[in-house]
Amino acid sequence: MMEHEYQQIPLQRLVDNQSNIRSELIVQESIITLHCIGESGAIEPHTSLLGTPTKIMELHIGHLLCEGLTNSLPSGNEFENVVVDGKVNSYYNSRITNQPEPRLITTSCGGCNHPDLSVDQIYGKQISRSKQLSHRELKEALDEMRGGMKLFEATGGCHGAALLDSTGDVHFVAEDIGRHNAVDKTVGLAILSGINGFNEFTLLLSGRCGWDIVAKASRIGISNIASVGAFSSAAMELARENGICLYGFVRESGAWKVGIN
Numbered sequence: 001m002m003e004h005e006y007q008q009i010p011l012q013r014l015v016d017n018q019s020n021i022r023s024e025l026i027v028q029e030s031i032i033t034l035h036c037i038g039e040s041g042a043i044e045p046h047t048s049l050l051g052t053p054t055k056i057m058e059l060h061i062g063h064l065l066c067e068g069l070t071n072s073l074p075s076g077n078e079f080e081n082v083v084v085d086g087k088v089n090s091y092y093n094s095r096i097t098n099q100p101e102p103r104l105i106t107t108s109c110g111g112c113n114h115p116d117l118s119v120d121q122i123y124g125k126q127i128s129r130s131k132q133l134s135h136r137e138l139k140e141a142l143d144e145m146r147g148g149m150k151l152f153e154a155t156g157g158c159h160g161a162a163l164l165d166s167t168g169d170v171h172f173v174a175e176d177i178g179r180h181n182a183v184d185k186t187v188g189l190a191i192l193s194g195i196n197g198f199n200e201f202t203l204l205l206s207g208r209c210g211w212d213i214v215a216k217a218s219r220i221g222i223s224n225i226a227s228v229g230a231f232s233s234a235a236m237e238l239a240r241e242n243g244i245c246l247y248g249f250v251r252e253s254g255a256w257k258v259g260i261n
Contacts, residue, residue, distance in 0.1 A: 004028055004053045004083075005151050005175075027157035027177050028052055029107065032088040034060050037095045047100055050107045051181040052151070052158065053088045055174060056081045058188030059181055060090040065191070066184055066216035069096040076192055107178035109212070131166055133202065138226045138250045141170050145204045146228075148173035152206070160206035161186040163198075164226070170204065179207050183216055198222045209248060211235050218242040224259075226250055231258070 006025045013022040030053045038044040047063065057079045064070045080091045145162040152158050152175060159179035163172050163186060172193070174185035183203065190198070199221045205213065208229030215238060217225055225231075225239070226247040236258050239246045245259025 004030075006155050006157075025155045027151065027155045029177050030086065030088050031104070032056065032059065032090065034063065034090050034092070036092040043091055043093075046096055047105065048103075049105045049178070049181060051178045052176045053083065054176075055185045055188065056088060056090045058174065058185045058192065059176075060092060060188065061191050062184030062187035062189075063181075064092065064096065065220055066187055067100065068219045069098055069100065070094075071097050073191055073196055105178075105180075107176075107181070109180075132245075133224060133226070133247065135250070135255050137168060138202075138247050138255055139252065141168070141202070142204055142206075142226060142228055142250055144170045145173055146206065149175055149206065151175040158182070160204075162204040163190060164202040164204055164224075166200045179205065180212055180216070182206075183213060187216075187220065202226055205229070208232070209235050209246060211238055214238045214242075214244060214246070217244055226255075230256075 006027050008023055008025055010021050011024045012019050029050055032049045032051050032053060033045050034047040034049070035043050036046045051059065057076060060079060061074050064074060074092065078093045082089045141164045145160055149160040152160060158175045158177050159182045160173060160175045161182040162170050164170055172186045172189040174182050174189060176182040176185060201222055202224035203217050203222050205225065205227035207227065209225055209227040209231040211232060211234035214225065214235045218238065222244065224245045228250060229248065231246050231248040236246060239258060246257065248256045
């Protein structure tokens, strides 16, 4: 069993007019509390997330960057993760730039604190035009990401994200019950692997693309986003404002595109 990723429990299985008890794999959903050094100099919580309790350090690093909470690239040496009695805590031994609104970020929500749906590129570099991608390249990349989604294969209950580089290679596949958490984990994996700029990458998504995902991409300078599902109206408008090219509903039959790339 993949530790902390899912639970194996007995459930009632309905097939036609019959039912019986079978073992099923259910994705783990936990409260994950992220901490940093506060104004008093003591460690205190800055964000609470509902998510799958794996790749916690990667999640924390990606969240700090993608939500504009730090101006610098964190290193793995600054973090400590502690799991006690199912309670998941990650500690960042430094200060953050902006204090987020104190609330629980659910698996269906991406931490939007902007009533006008604007985004300040606190960390992000200027987004510049990158390589135009063909429908075939996008479909193959998303299929490759899907092939690396082992938790989804086992449970069918999570989202995935990855990065496609300019040579056509897919890297940093990450999964979580929250689609925004999967993106944070992917970015954290990239940072820990030595990536310090994201303009050449296309963000790959296993589901839909909402405003919160485009906001994350904008803050770190990602130029393209490709999703298996659709993009929303707010996502489309924010992408246009920030020079990001969106590819949505990437299927065998084609894809929708918004952007000038």
